[in-house]
Structure formats: structure tokens, C-alpha cells
Amino acid sequence: MxxxxxxxxxxxxxxxxxxxxxxLAAMADQALAHRRYGAREETTATYRASGRVEEAVRTWxxxxxxxxxxxxLSAEVLYRDARTYQxxxxxxxxxxxxxxxxxxxxxxxxxxxxxSLRRGFGQVERAVRLLGARFERIEGVVVVLLAGRGALDSxxxxxxxxSTIAPDDLGSNARLPARPLLTVPxxxxxxxxxxxxxxxxxxxLDEGDANAIARVERSARIEAGEDVPVARRAPLxxxxxxxxxxxxxxxxxxxxAVLRGLGGPLAGRDEx
Numbered sequence: 001m002x003x004x005x006x007x008x009x010x011x012x013x014x015x016x017x018x019x020x021x022x023x024l025a026a027m028a029d030q031a032l033a034h035r036r037y038g039a040r041e042e043t044t045a046t047y048r049a050s051g052r053v054e055e056a057v058r059t060w061x062x063x064x065x066x067x068x069x070x071x072x073l074s075a076e077v078l079y080r081d082a083r084t085y086q087x088x089x090x091x092x093x094x095x096x097x098x099x100x101x102x103x104x105x106x107x108x109x110x111x112x113x114x115x116s117l118r119r120g121f122g123q124v125e126r127a128v129r130l131l132g133a134r135f136e137r138i139e140g141v142v143v144v145l146l147a148g149r150g151a152l153d154s155x156x157x158x159x160x161x162x163s164t165i166a167p168d169d170l171g172s173n174a175r176l177p178a179r180p181l182l183t184v185p186x187x188x189x190x191x192x193x194x195x196x197x198x199x200x201x202x203x204x205l206d207e208g209d210a211n212a213i214a215r216v217e218r219s220a221r222i223e224a225g226e227d228v229p230v231a232r233r234a235p236l237x238x239x240x241x242x243x244x245x246x247x248x249x250x251x252x253x254x255x256x257a258v259l260r261g262l263g264g265p266l267a268g269r270d271e272x
Contacts, residue, residue: 009078011085013134015070015095015102023072023089045203046110046147052200053110053145056192057184058094061106061143065096065170075130092127093143096170102131104139104176112148112208114156120144121162121179139175141165143182145189148208 016023061067073090094106105127107120124140131138142162146152152159163177170182190198221228 006080007077008080008082009085010130010133011076011078013073013075013130015068015100016072016074017070018072018091020072020074022087023074026087026089045200045207049197049200049204050110052193052197053189053204054093054108056189056197057108057143057145059192060184060188061094061096061170064167065104066098068095068097068100068102070100071095073127073130075133090127090130102135102138104141105131107140107142109142109144110147110204111144112146112150112152112212114153114158117142117144117152117162117181118158137175139180141170141176141180141182143184145184145186146208148205148212150209150212 058067071092071094073088073092075088075090076085077088078085092105093108095102096104096106105124107124107127109116109120111117120142121140124142128138128140162179162181165176165180165182167182167184169176169180190201193201218228
């Protein structure tokens with residue numbers, strides 16, 4: 001059953017640890033099944049730094065909110081027009097909660113791309129819908145570390161749909177606004193990185209700055225009426241897949257997180 005198909009019902013929703021045996025077995029099967037996509041290509045500095053950045057941001061989050069060790073969403077889903085339930089695992093970047101009960105889901109992005117943030121909000125919204133089959137009042141937050149020394153494109157109209165929050169807002173008992181976006185200060189993340197990781201982060205920031213300059217120059221040439229060749233996206237590792245006609249995942253996304261992506265809204269749900 002393709003992940004393009006909408007989920008009709010969901011049951012047996014729970015959170016497990018990243019070392020859960022069933023999760024590891026499922027991911028191993030996925031890796032074997034997708035070896036035909038070929039050997040890994042050389043990746044960008046941003047891609048190579050993303051995993052280390054994610055862990056550093058998670059460490060920073062843990063100093064402000066209680067994070068659960070269980071951050072893999074496990075469920076059984078029934079796709080529309082299917083007859084049997086299928087297992088689904090969704091890797092979550094961080095889950096806030098107490099005593100095994102989640103309260104917030106965090107999606108961490110290392111990017112300056114507005115389109116990547118849009119995907120991030122889609123990811124947390126899917127997770128919130130799934131967790132809502134069992135738990136109440138789950139919130140979703142996108143956390144961004146800017147992959148460059150500039151800022152997001154403030155001219156993008158989509159940014160008007162999000163709500164910027166501050167780190168101190170996480171400690172409040174009040175409900176967060178719709179589509180909350182939290183920007184983590186670079187110095188806070190750098191404090192959680194080893195010297196070699198800092199060098200990789202520096203290379204990623206340089207790369208992000210270069211990409212931003214290239215985008216501005218390209219836009220200027222287009223406005224001037226010049227012929228501009230279509231830029232080709234560098235290939236990502238072979239295990240990374242996309243669904244629903246989306247752009248290839250941002251470098252900060254785990255290859256295995258997208259393997260189990262959801263294809264549509266929940267039309268119904270079973271009791272867990």
C-alpha cells in the first residue's frame with residue numbers, strides 16, 4: 001500500500017524508544033528494500049551536520065522541558081480502500097511529556113528554507129493527529145536553527161500563517177498559539193557541539209550563506225529577463241524517498257522518517 005493513500009483509521013497508538021526491537025527490524029527491512037536506489041552520493045555539509053545539530057537542539061530542549069525517551073510513534077493504520085491494518089512507525093525529533101504521556105511534539109529543522117518549514121508543520125500536524133487517537137491536548141512545535149547567517153525570507157506570505165514563540169514560552173502552562181515556530185540561538189546549540197562538530201557546523205553555515213547569495217543573484221537575473229538554466233538539485237542518499245509529489249526532503253530530515261510518511265488526513269479512528 002502506497003503512502004500516497006489516505007489513512008482511514010488508526011489503532012494501537014503508542015510511543016516507543018528508538019531502540020525498540022520492532023522499530024529497528026522495520027527500519028532494517030526498509031533499508032534492505034531500498035538498496036536498489038544505489039549507493040549513497042556525496043552529500044552537502046548541511047546534510048552531514050543536520051544529525052549533529054538535531055541532537056544538540058534536543059539536548060538544549062531537555063534543559064527547558066521534560067523530554068520522553070520514547071520518541072518513535074508506533075501505530076497500526078488502515079488505508080482507505082484497504083482491508084487490513086498495517087504497522088506504521090514515525091520518528092519524532094523530540095517529545096515533551098511526563099510519565100509516558102506526551103504533551104508536545106517537536107520537529108527540528110536546520111534550514112533557511114520556508115518550504116522546509118512548511119513541511120515541518122505538516123510533519124508535526126500528522127504526528128498530532130495520530131497521537132490524538134489516544135492522547136488529548138497534544139501540541140506541535142517546529143524548532144529551527146537557521147542554516148546560514150541570514151534570516152528567513154520575510155517577503156514570503158506563508159510566514160504570516162505562523163506564530164513566533166520564545167524559549168520561555170515553552171515553560172508556560174498556557175496553550176501555545178497556532179503553528180508555533182521557535183528559533184534556537186546559534187550560540188546555544190554550538191555550546192552542545194564538540195570541536196569537530198563545530199567545524200562541520202561552520203562549513204554548513206558557509207554553504208547556507210553561499211546558497212542564499214546564489215538565490216538572490218538568480219532572482220535578479222530572472223527579473224532582468226536573462227535566460228537562467230534550471231538548477232538541478234544534488235542527489236540525496238539512496239534511502240531517502242519522497243511522497244505525494246513533494247520536493248525532496250530537507251537535509252535535516254532522517255531518511256527513515258520519510259519512509260513511513262503519511263499520505264492524507266485521518267477520516268476516522270478506532271479506540272486504541
